[in-house]
Amino acid sequence: MADIALEQVEDLEFPDDIHETATGISNPKLAMWVYLASDCLLFGGLISTYLLYKNRPGNIPGLAGSPLRASELFNIPFTSMTSFILLMSSLTMVLAVNSIMRGDKQRMRLWLVATAVLGGLFLGGQVYEFTEFVREGLGYTSNVSASAFYTLTGFHGAHVGVGVLMLLSAVGYSFRRDIQAEAIEVLGLYWHFVDIVWVVIFAIVYLIP
Amino acid sequence: MALTEERPPLELTTGGADVQNDRPLGVFTRPTATHGWKSWVTTVDHKKIGIMYGAASFFFLLVGGFEALLIRTQLAVPGNKLLSADLYNQVFTMHGVTMVFLVVMPMAAAFANYLLPLQIGARDVSFPRMNALSLWVWLAGAIFFNTSWLLGGGANGGWFNYAPNSGVVFSPSHGIDFYAVGLLIMGIASTVSAINLTVTVLNMRAPGMTLMKMPVFTWMTFIVQILLVFALPVITVALFLLMFDRLFDATFFDAAKGGDPFLWEHLFWIFGHPEVYIMVLPAFGIVSEVIPVFSRKPIFGYPFMVGSGIAIGFMGWGVWAHHMFASGMGPISVLAFSLATMFIAVPTGVKILNWMATMYGGRLKFTVAMLFSVGLVGMFTIGGLSGVSHAFAPADTQQTDTYYIVAHFHYVLFGGALLGLFSGMYFWWPKVFGYMLSEKAGKWHFWLMLVGFNLTFGPMHILGLQGMMRRTYTYTQGQGFNMWNMVATIGAFTIAVSILVFMYNIASSYRKHRRNPVNPGPDPWDARSLEWMIPSPAPEHNFDEVPVVEEFDEFWNRKYGHDENGRLVRIARTEDVVQTGDATDVHLPSPSYWPLVMACGFPLVGYGLIFNLWWALPGALLLVVGIYGWVMEPSTDPSASHGHDDHDPSHDEPDAAANELPEGAVDTEAGTGSEDVAASDDAPAPEPAMATTEETTVG
Numbered sequence: 001m002a003d004i005a006l007e008q009v010e011d012l013e014f015p016d017d018i019h020e021t022a023t024g025i026s027n028p029k030l031a032m033w034v035y036l037a038s039d040c041l042l043f044g045g046l047i048s049t050y051l052l053y054k055n056r057p058g059n060i061p062g063l064a065g066s067p068l069r070a071s072e073l074f075n076i077p078f079t080s081m082t083s084f085i086l087l088m089s090s091l092t093m094v095l096a097v098n099s100i101m102r103g104d105k106q107r108m109r110l111w112l113v114a115t116a117v118l119g120g121l122f123l124g125g126q127v128y129e130f131t132e133f134v135r136e137g138l139g140y141t142s143n144v145s146a147s148a149f150y151t152l153t154g155f156h157g158a159h160v161g162v163g164v165l166m167l168l169s170a171v172g173y174s175f176r177r178d179i180q181a182e183a184i185e186v187l188g189l190y191w192h193f194v195d196i197v198w199v200v201i202f203a204i205v206y207l208i209p
Numbered sequence: 210m211a212l213t214e215e216r217p218p219l220e221l222t223t224g225g226a227d228v229q230n231d232r233p234l235g236v237f238t239r240p241t242a243t244h245g246w247k248s249w250v251t252t253v254d255h256k257k258i259g260i261m262y263g264a265a266s267f268f269f270l271l272v273g274g275f276e277a278l279l280i281r282t283q284l285a286v287p288g289n290k291l292l293s294a295d296l297y298n299q300v301f302t303m304h305g306v307t308m309v310f311l312v313v314m315p316m317a318a319a320f321a322n323y324l325l326p327l328q329i330g331a332r333d334v335s336f337p338r339m340n341a342l343s344l345w346v347w348l349a350g351a352i353f354f355n356t357s358w359l360l361g362g363g364a365n366g367g368w369f370n371y372a373p374n375s376g377v378v379f380s381p382s383h384g385i386d387f388y389a390v391g392l393l394i395m396g397i398a399s400t401v402s403a404i405n406l407t408v409t410v411l412n413m414r415a416p417g418m419t420l421m422k423m424p425v426f427t428w429m430t431f432i433v434q435i436l437l438v439f440a441l442p443v444i445t446v447a448l449f450l451l452m453f454d455r456l457f458d459a460t461f462f463d464a465a466k467g468g469d470p471f472l473w474e475h476l477f478w479i480f481g482h483p484e485v486y487i488m489v490l491p492a493f494g495i496v497s498e499v500i501p502v503f504s505r506k507p508i509f510g511y512p513f514m515v516g517s518g519i520a521i522g523f524m525g526w527g528v529w530a531h532h533m534f535a536s537g538m539g540p541i542s543v544l545a546f547s548l549a550t551m552f553i554a555v556p557t558g559v560k561i562l563n564w565m566a567t568m569y570g571g572r573l574k575f576t577v578a579m580l581f582s583v584g585l586v587g588m589f590t591i592g593g594l595s596g597v598s599h600a601f602a603p604a605d606t607q608q609t610d611t612y613y614i615v616a617h618f619h620y621v622l623f624g625g626a627l628l629g630l631f632s633g634m635y636f637w638w639p640k641v642f643g644y645m646l647s648e649k650a651g652k653w654h655f656w657l658m659l660v661g662f663n664l665t666f667g668p669m670h671i672l673g674l675q676g677m678m679r680r681t682y683t684y685t686q687g688q689g690f691n692m693w694n695m696v697a698t699i700g701a702f703t704i705a706v707s708i709l710v711f712m713y714n715i716a717s718s719y720r721k722h723r724r725n726p727v728n729p730g731p732d733p734w735d736a737r738s739l740e741w742m743i744p745s746p747a748p749e750h751n752f753d754e755v756p757v758v759e760e761f762d763e764f765w766n767r768k769y770g771h772d773e774n775g776r777l778v779r780i781a782r783t784e785d786v787v788q789t790g791d792a793t794d795v796h797l798p799s800p801s802y803w804p805l806v807m808a809c810g811f812p813l814v815g816y817g818l819i820f821n822l823w824w825a826l827p828g829a830l831l832l833v834v835g836i837y838g839w840v841m842e843p844s845t846d847p848s849a850s851h852g853h854d855d856h857d858p859s860h861d862e863p864d865a866a867a868n869e870l871p872e873g874a875v876d877t878e879a880g881t882g883s884e885d886v887a888a889s890d891d892a893p894a895p896e897p898a899m900a901t902t903e904e905t906t907v908g
Contacts, residue, residue, distance in 0.1 A: 021412035027335040030412055034404045038438045045446030045476060049461070056467035063467040065460070140459065144467040147459040151450070173840065 032186045036193045039159075043197050046152040047204060053148040054205075065143030070150075073133050074206055082125030083202050086160070089118035090195045097188045100181045108184065109171050115191065116167040119160050126157050149205070156201055159194045166190070239842070240800045251800035253337035256747055258344050259323030260641065263634075265348055266315035272355070273307035274705060276300050281665070281701035284694050287686045297682035298365035299384060303358075305368030306388065309488065310395055311351045313626045317491035318343075318399075320633050321406060321430045323641060327740035327747060328427045330415025330756050335408040337798040338839065343402035345808030347395050353812035354391030357384050364388035367680060369477055369532075370451075372462030372470035377455050383819055389452045390815040396441050396448070397811070403437035406430065415739075417758035421515070424738040424762075425508055428515050429494030432522040433487050439526075440483040447476035456818060474536060478529035486525045488622060489589075490518060492629025493560060496582040499636050500564050502736045503579040504571025505777075507762055509563045517556035517563075524553045534602045535609040543602045550600035557593055561586060576734075577651030581632030584659050588624025592617055595670065610680070613673025619666040631658070631711075639729040643746040644722035650714035657707035664700025668693035731787040737765035744790035753792035801842060807835030 021027060054071065057063030096111035130150070140150050166187055173179055240251035249257060279300050283292045292300060322340065326333055334340050357363045364384035366375045375385050410431045414423070423431075451473070453459040460466035462473050501508045508514055530538060530546040564586050573579070595617040599605045608614055631654075639645050673679075677690050684690045732741040739756060740747070742764045760766050770780040810831030817825025 022414040022418075023411050025412070027408050027412055031336065031404050031408045034407050034438055035400075038400060038404070038442050040442075041439050042442035042446060045443050049446065049450065049472060052469060052472060053461075053467065060467060063465070065466050140457065144460050144463075147453065147461060151453065151459075169837075169840070176841075 026182060028186050029182065029189070032189045036189065039193065039197075043152075043155070043200070046148075046155055047201065050145075050148040050152045050205060053144045056144050066137065066146070068136075068138050068142060069145050070133065070138060071205075071209070073136055073138060075129070075132070076206060078125070079129065079202065079206055082122050082129075083198060085118050085125070086122040086195055086198055089115045089122070090192050092118060093188045093191045097181070097185050100179070100184045103181075105174055105179075109174060112167050112171050112184070116164045116171075119164040119167070119191075123157060123160055123164070126153065152201065152205065156194070156198060159197070163187075163191050163194055240802055242800070248800065250805055251341075251802055253333075253341045253798050253800055253804075254749060255322050255326050255334050255337065255340055256641070256749075256751075258340050259319045259321075261344055262315050262322055262347075263319035265351070266312050266319060269307055269311035269351060270316075271708070273304050273312055274708060276304035276307065278701055278705060280304060281698040283682065284684075285698040286695070287684050287688070287691060289683055292682060294682045295362075295365065298367075298680070299363040301680060302365050302367050302370075302384075302388075303355075303363040306354070306364065306392075308622070309368060309484070310392065311354070313488045313622065313630070314399070315347060315351075316630050317430075317433070317488065317626070318347075318402060320426075320491060320495065320630070320637070321433075324637065324740060325406060325409060325427055325430055326413065327743070327751060328424045328738050329410065329413060329418055330739050330752060330758060331409065331413035332751050332755075332795070333798060334405050335413055336405045338801050338804055339401050339405050341801070341804035342807060343398045343405065345398075345805050346401070346811055347398035349808045349812045350391050350394030350398060350815075353394060353815050354387055357387035357391075360387075369481060370473075371477075372451075372468075372473040373464060375451060375455075375473070376463055386452070386455055386819045387815075389448045389455065390818055393445065393448050393452070394811045394815060396445050399437055400441050403434040403441070406434045407438060410434070415755050415758055421512070422758055422761045422763070424494075425497035425511070425514050425518075426491075426494035426738075429490040429497070429518050432518050433490050436483045436487050436490075436522050436525065440480045440487065443476055444480035444484075447473055447480070450476075452818070471536070471538075474533055475529070478532045479526075481532065482529040483522075483525045485621070486521055489625045489629075490521065492585060492626045492633075493518070495629045495633035495636070496564060496585050497560075498736075498738065499578050499582040499632050500567050501762075502636075502734050503574045503576055503582075504568045505574075505735075506567055506571040507737070507765075509566035509569075510559075511761060513559055514563050517559040520556040521553065524549065524556070528553055531600060531605070534605045547600055547602045551597065554593060554597050554600070561590055561593070576635070577646070577648055577655055578632045578636035578734075580652065580655045581628050581635065584655065585625060585628040585632065588620055588628060588659075588662070592620025592622075592624050595620060608673060610678055611673035612669040612677045612679055615679050616666050616669035616673060619662075619669070623662060623666065628658075628662075631655075636734070637740075639733050640740060640745050640747060642719075643728060644718060644726075645729050645733065646718045647714050647721075650710055650717065654707050654710045654714060657703055657710060661700045661703025661705075661707055664703060665697045666700070668696045668700075672697075730783075732764075732783050735768075735783070737762040739764055742767075742786065743788050748790035748792075750792060750795035750797055753788040753790060753795075801839070803835050803839040803842060806838065807832055810835060 021030075023030065025033075055069065057065045057067065092111045092114040096108050096115060099105075099107035099111055133146075138146050140147055170179065170184065170187060240247065242248040242251065249261065252258065279292060280297070283289050283297060283300075322334070360383060362382045362384050364370070364387060365380055365382070366385055366388070370385065370388060373379060410423070410427065414420075450459070450461040454461050454463065454468075460468045462468045462470050464470055497508055497514060527549045528546055530542055531550040534543055534547075564582075568583075575583075595613070599608060599614070599617065635646055635651055672690055672693050675689060677684060677688070684694075729745050731744050733745070734741070739752075739758075742756065743752060756763065764786070767786040768779060768781055768783055769777055772778045810828045813828025813831065814825045815828075817823065817828055
């Protein structure tokens with residue numbers, strides 16, 4: 001009976017369909033790459049929308065809606081700081097992947113939590129920024145540029161939020177089960193993507209006048 | 210047994226029905242049913258999922274067809290009062306959306322799901338549970354979308370739903386809300402499915418199956434998945450903006466408040482034009498499988514066939530604004546898109562020529578499948594030619610919003626996509642269900658459909674050139690539209706009769722098969738690709754042993770070679786090269802409830818968004834629970850048996866299968882008898898420390 005049990009263990013640990021793929025890239029990792037490619041067009045569409053609307057109603061006379069624009073309220077030093085925090089979370093993510101690849105689960109948890117905290121700080125910054133804008137009179141429906149701004153940055157924020165949840169879930173999961181290094185790596189792909197998208201958004205929305 | 214007691218409480222132990230202590234999140238035990246309805250709702254088998262996609266999309270074909278008959282009955286005579294203007298708007302909108310998103314796309318997904326793993330020599334798709342998720346989420350979205358009929362009326366803005374007509378001011382009912390949210394839900398399903406199938410094609414190919422040895426159907430499906438991956442996020446953005454406009458008072462498409470209706474048009478057609486190829490390329494793939502088999506020649510110019518498919522997929526991104534020539538976007542844009550549209554006719558023409566060259570000099574056999582394929586080549590050519598006539602912007606400006614356009618896109622989508630899908634049904638029916646459809650009834654089906662189709666949509670060219678506007682609920686006496694409208698209506702009912710013949714064909718062929726089961730054998734058509742190498746219906750584990758592929762048309766080349774004069778000679782008997790399907794000890798992914806649980810969450814969130822946000826809460830909860838339950842459940846049940854029943858030919862229908870013994874549950878005599886199954890039943894084996902949860906990372 002023990003022999004049979006051992007056989008099954010081996011069978012499960014090395015099923016041929018997981019470790020031998022035609023491209024040599026594992027299925028989850030490839031799926032994440034394909035998903036991220038798809039996500040590029042999601043943000044592409046949202047960024048285009050923002051660029052189309054960012055100066056409205058100002059640049060089209062006679063339109064209804066508040067004349068206030070998000071770009072007039074930007075607090076560049078503050079957003080630069082939260083952007084820096086988000087970028088640093090990519091570093092901690094790399095460290096987490098590095099730890100689990102060395103088999104150091106404890107370190108991995110530490111860095112994952114650090115990444116989640118940095119992501120959470122970024123989100124907190126975004127919430128602060130939004131409430132500040134609303135306080136100064138720029139609500140979601142104030143005008144079309146405000147709607148476009150909140151939609152774009154909100155979608156990015158939702159991506160960060162989902163990422164934070166996944167990071168914390170991965171930490172929780174690692175207490176219950178053995179977590180594969182590659183799972184963390186794939187999670188890292190998502191996280192870095194979200195960071196890179198923010199670099200693009202920050203440049204296009206905040207820095208380009 | 211000591212090992213079992215050391216396990217943490219949340220870990221799975223065994224799939225055995227007699228040891229029920231594995232409940233991820235403490236909710237469900239692992240589903241173990243292999244027969245009956247439960248096995249269908251929990252399945253992760255790509256073949257069952259494909260069959261369910263097919264059945265559901267056929268149901269929606271009847272729904273959409275009924276809507277089409279309403280339209281044609283309304284237009285049969287001038288000044289008809291069957292439908293009010295408002296109801297007419299709803300009916301043609303629902304007809305269009307249903308046929309595009311609930312019929313053609315999922316029916317193509319049915320073929321893709323069933324055939325793609327078989328054609329590349331794989332045991333399943335790369336993410337079986339995500340595959341089930343796609344099916345259920347799509348179905349949930351489709352049902353959600355159609356419940357709008359009962360909740361204040363269907364969408365009424367046409368399938369492309371132009372702004373500002375789609376705003377609350379002009380369309381105060383909830384129809385367009387259902388359109389936006391329903392399509393978002395179905396978009397999630399399609400995205401998941403597209404990612405899954407893309408990875409499957411790239412990663413799961415059998416040894417030796419290089420990309421340029423894949424069957425053309427697989428290639429076309431692959432291109433479609435890539436198109437979906439990039440097209441769906443664009444419509445997602447558009448639908449989100451529309452949803453924010455309608456439900457949360459944004460003004461993205463409200464021109465009076467700075468919004469730009471043009472943005473919707475561009476976003477919609479950037480998705481919408483690739484969508485056209487998403488619908489038609491699978492049918493092209495099917496035809497490219499059928500014609501070589503019944504011409505007994507390899508497909509002519511395989512690399513060009515693949516290349517033209519890629520070219521269509523690529524150029525499909527650069528022609529979207531030809532839907533907008535009448536919108537006043539400026540001469541430069543019109544010129545550029547006009548030219549691009551003319552160019553895209555070239556790769557399509559290459560395909561038509563290649564199909565004809567495949568038939569040229571072949572030993573043609575006009576089975577029903579072949580008839581439908583040849584029908585596609587003819588009808589699509591007509592649709593393609595009227596399509597090129599739209600590429601000329603001055604002509605198109607005249608044709609915009611007339612029945613000429615309606616004629617064109619029905620020739621490409623009905624004459625192209627749907628005829629191809631029917632061809633595929635007749636062709637692969639024996640592989641899927643283990644019995645042949647009647648050729649005689651099938652020929653009735655084909656000819657009735659072809660005649661009805663041309664009667665319906667042929668006259669619309671004339672009506673359109675005479676100036677009859679589409680989307681107008683009636684016309685008056687004396688406009689000169691009477692006769693051709695009546696002809697079109699007669700044609701529509703002829704198509705309906707042909708569909709009835711098809712349903713009769715299924716029922717009678719099935720009854721005949723039940724009375725006198727004759728298994729068609731693995732290879733009833735003397736076909737060419739790998740799926741014909743395994744028994745009919747395909748066994749649960751697909752291949753006994755994964756085939757090693759050496760060349761294109763591998764299966765054919767195992768049967769036939771050439772003598773020194775270059776003549777075709779048989780080198781092996783079919784019986785010697787096919788597999789028997791009786792392999793045991795094949796490792797398969799285990800069924801799961803979680804895809805269904807998650808799918809139930811989406812429509813609840815949808816109703817919540819439309820009616821009352823609080824209602825979204827239980828839906829969101831289901832989604833969260835579903836995701837965590839999913840993650841905590843290894844994709845493969847560690848102690849499910851690895852055995853497989855011999856498939857008795859009489860047990861090929863889901864209801865017929867109910868009397869088979871369940872496998873893996875309490876079986877000792879279900880045809881496996883292998884020792885490890887027996888052993889794992891009385892003594893559960895320990896779960897390995899590292900569960901092979903290939904999907905956990907994707908969540």
